[in-house]
Amino acid sequence: MSTASDQPYPAVDKPDFPAIETRILARWDEAGTFQRSIDERPEENEYVFYDGPPFANGLPHHGHLLTGYVKDAVPRYQTMRGKKVDRRFGWDCHGLPAEMETEKQLGVSGRVAITEYGIDNFNEACRTSVMKYTSEWEKTVTRQARWVDFENDYKTMDIDYMESVIWAFKQLWDKGLIYEANRVMPYSWGAETPLSNFEIRLDDATRPRQDPAVTVAFELTPNEGDPGVMKMLAWTTTPWTLPSNLGLIVGPDLDYSVMELNGEYLILGSATVANYEKELEGAVEHSVVKGVDLLERTYTPLLPYFADRDDLNAFRVLSGDFVETEEGTGIVHTAPGFGEDDQRIGEENGVGMVVPVNDQGRFTDEVTDFAGQNVLEANSDIIKHVKALGQLIKHETYEHNYPHCWRTDTPIIYRALPSWYVKVTDFRERLVELNQEINWIPDNVQNGRFGKWLEGARDWSISRNRFWGSPIPVWRSDNPEYPRIDVYGSLDELEADFGVRPDNLHRPYIDELVRPNPDDPTGQSMMRRVPEVFDCWFESGSMPFAQVHYPFENKDWFEEHYPADFIVEYINQTRGWFYTLHVLAGALFDKPSFQNVICHGILLAEDGQKLSKKLRNYTEPTEIFDKQGSDALRWYFMNSNIVRGGDARISDRGIDEVTRQVMLPVWNAYSFFTLYANIDGYRAQLRTDSTDELDRYILAKLRSVIEATTEAMDSYDLAGATAQITTFLDALNNWFIRRSRDRFWGPEMTEDKQNAFDTLYTVLINFLKLSAPFLPMITEEIYTSLTGEESVHLAAWPEADDFPADPELVENMDRVRTVVSAALRLREDQGLRVRLPLQTLTVAGSDSGALDPLSHLIADEVNVKNVAFSEDLGAFAEFALQPNGKVLGPRLGGDVQKVFGAAKQGAWSQNDDGSIEIAGYTLTPEEFTLNVKPAEGVTAAALPSNDAVVVLDIDVTPELEAEGLARDIVRAVQEARKTEDLVVTDRIALTLDLTEAGAAAVHAMEAYVCEQTLATSIGYGTVDNGHDAAGVGTLSFTVANS
RNA sequence: CGAAACGUAGCUCAGUCUGGGUAGAGCACCGCUCUGAUACAGCGGGGGUCGAUGGUUCAAGUCCAUCCGUUUCGACCA
Helix, strand or coil: CCCHHHCCCCCCCCCCHHHHHHHHHHHHHHHCHHHHHHHCCCCCCECCECCCCCECCCCCCHHHHHHHHHHHHHHHHHHHCCCECCCEEEEECCCHHHHHHHHHHHCCCCHHHHHHHCHHHHHHHHHHHHCCCHHHHHHHHHHCCCCCEEEEEEECCCHHHHHHHHHHHHHHHHCCCEEEEEEEEEEECCCCEECCHHHHCCCCCEEEEEEEEEEEEEEECCCCCCCCEEEEEEEECCHHHHHHCCEEEECCCCEEEEEEECCEEEEEEHHHHHHHCCCCCCCEEEEEEEHHHHCCCEECCCCHHHCCCHHHCCCEEEECCCCCCCCCCCEEEECHHHCHHHHHHHHHCCCCCCCCECCCCEECCCCCCCCCCEHHHHHHHHHHHHHHCCCEEEEEEEEEEEEECCCCCCECEEEEEEEEEECHHHCHHHHHHHHCCCEEECCHHHHCHHHHHHHCCCCEECEECCCCCCECCEEEECCCCCCCEEECCCHHHHHHHHCCCCCCCCCCCHHHCCEECCCCCCCCCEEEECCCEECHHHHHHCHHHHCCCCCCCCHHHHHHCCCEEEEEEEHHHHCCHHHHHHHHHHHHHCCCCEEEEEEECCEECCCCCECCCCCCCCCCHHHHHHHCCHHHHHHHHHCCHHHHCCCEECCHHHHHHHHHHHHHHHHHHHHHHHHHHHHHCCCCCCCCCCCCHHHHHHHHHHHHHHHHHHHHHHCCCHHHHHHHHHHHHHHHHHHHHHHHHHHHCCCCCCHHHHHHHHHHHHHHHHHHHHHCCCCHHHHHHHHHHHHCCCCHHHCCCCCHHHCCCCHHHHHHHHHHHHHHHHHHHHHHHHCCCCCCCEEEEEEEECCHHHHHHHHHHHHHHHCEEEEEEECCHHHCEEEEEEECHHHHHHHHHHHHHHHHHHHHHCCEEECCCCCEEECCEEECHHHEEEEEEECCCCCEEECCCCCEEEEECCCCCHHHHHHHHHHHHHHHHHHHHHHCCCCCCCCEEEEEEECHHHHHHHHHCHHHHHHHHCEEEEEECCCCCCEECCCCEEEEEEECCC
């Protein structure tokens, strides 16, 4: 016996996976293993991975975890392949969410309040609050065993990063790809900010609201031939936009009725006349005209605040394809400053734009009657005013779904704001071309979701009217009489013109850079920065170069390492980060930004709903980490088709299943090995030269699993890789180890035992390497315990060529497994338990003799004395005809059904040349297959390969019966040993109290019983309170260690 | 409203592109078996009108059409 001190491996306990993980994380931290995994790889063999920055001011959730696991698994694999993979964490610091959070904290809300509070104070508050959750992120990311560099992170609010961002803007400006335009956006006057479409779609943001719906009359400028005063009736639910009315829109193909009423002629859509029964009481239809006939007529402004603005080219009847007659009058009043369609129609017809509404949603002084009033509150006054003018036809209340600001709960309005654009439409085709150079996983995204998005790309609005962001680096003359625009792309350029070098590019400091306009001879006008800041998506799209402060630093490195090898995010980033990276890459460098990209799917809760904090329909990540561990969760995700772009539900049961199906089997293979290696005090060697067929089998299997896993990983198919590993794990545990068990039991260290140890060890070590990217902590624990090395993640990925190929052996072994399955099924059918030995099993089929070298495995598994092989299949089996429809269909047409029918009936015969006569046709060998089925009266079963049968001799002789009984008793002893908590090496003195048959059976096989049960002696006598002995008596024993 | 993806066993999903004959796997359930690894595993069973309807075809889970349902997207969500 060995003692603990000479045990070569640490004893293996029942695993507590979360505890093991925590220990491994601490060890990595102390040893700096992550840094070593980078430092020890050659500089010239770099693999570039971009870590997309999350919003810094939110907590990590399951979606981030999922992406994080992929972000970790691929770099770990590449590191093992010898690549140097830097992994810098990034923080997306700017943007509206950050400002919102700060407003909430400070209790300061809205543009005015922020300005009063001080932009400097506000932005400083943003700066501190935005990093509030970084420690939470670091904790979670570390706990999930993601290796990321937090020390050397990048932040979009760093001055270096921001300088690269303005550099990019300047580049685009110089290429003529930047322009400024008014753009109608959803606008919250409560928050004094434009909102995204995304925000107005938030839960509950859009809900029913009652608004006035008014029909008002616009008097047309008289034309020759008019029957009299003509008025066009327009319907609107936003009376407050009437002061800004600049046009009326008709559908060119629609019919419009001219209704005579009290000497006036009212025009409205013919289909809508019925809606105005009351208002048109007594009216007579004078005529019907087409919309196209009304085009370009002019009218008197209803509310004449802009009546003398000839430059607006306004107050005309215009054409719009969206005009409908289901509601309203078929005539749409348009105010280009306050609606997206309105803006488009205005632009198409050369109509200008007025926006007499300020940031607080109040009318400006231009609207003299209502100046200072909130536009929605002004609605009723405007209606009264129109009524007084005699132009109000109808006033109703209208309930519709209306968007609200999700933060202030005020109704939003649509309003034009100046905005800076990237002219994506100018280089859209090139973006489509460059997309073809990217390897997308799944591949349908390339020309599907992403490709289609690119084809329909619109110009990209990149500015926001906010405070906390990189500044749009445009300085403009404050006197339009002396126009001048300067754009700056670096601190140097700013310093050259303004005489100071900014040490902070944020507002308000950047706004303090002001200088006289060089183009103004009077010296009065000044160059001032425009107020906008960048949309944070422009900043995250700049990440590849901005994180290294390109081109101000790292110029050569960036140019040699762009595009990136790999990125991963969830599928909806086709509109987000994937897109902004691609646009900026195309515009700035005429290259794609990344070569390989995984778009994983969307994570849903177990109930199929989206993950929702409100519904609490998922288990918190921390709870999963504590109970099941991160590796189980990681494998669960990596083995799911969510990493192939599909959606997936997260289920606690699914994660438990990973523990049972993957983690525990891995652990038990390890535990098995160390248990017996420690008993023998044997330290195993890495060797692949064993000649034992089981060893050669598992080594050859290992070779093919290395090939398959490597191939899957190289094509970024993580689910495929994990599936390969699972299949191998089954062969390792449930065939190799199970079949090899007795090789580890002998008391002596034989050559065979040594082979078994070394092979199992070699296979385990390499298996752990293959699994390391997917189970980084559990494999680390096992690998380091077995090898004493520092880390599996510092090891090299296995090479398939280092392991012997033996396809023939693998094939035969797999065939043995099917023979065994078939034989066990026969036993079951016959009710013959496996412990009862049978005399003979015959494998009948051509070339069945190839299994002869492995026959002892069959004999042992099936418990038969002899395994025979026969080439004479016909002696044991009949054949069933399976016509090949794919070939016969085209030849026979409808008659193919007759052939199938006849085959089913068995109405066919085989000719000497092997062809088949059936239903009047002759089938050539490629037109059918013959399936084996056991002959009548033979206990036999066909193999799935359909070319052989397994025949079992079911004659049970008294000798066999006795031997079976002896084995039953051995089994009972083993069971009792387990119950009494004996160590597997404990020797016993056994006492049996059996029936005559039982005693006879044991007598006949005493040596066998002793060997199997580690009994040093067997006594026969009375046993009180013993264990059941296979139903033929009782047994007891005492430990008799020598 | 528009677009896309999906819909196959109680659950998670293969198979559908390229049509071929009793529709598969894993899990769960039931029974049996094995166990000198306290893990498991092996064998068997029940469980499916392949979302619905119609069409094309000798033949449809697979191709076409329509419909229904779920999810996502419709320019600030991993």
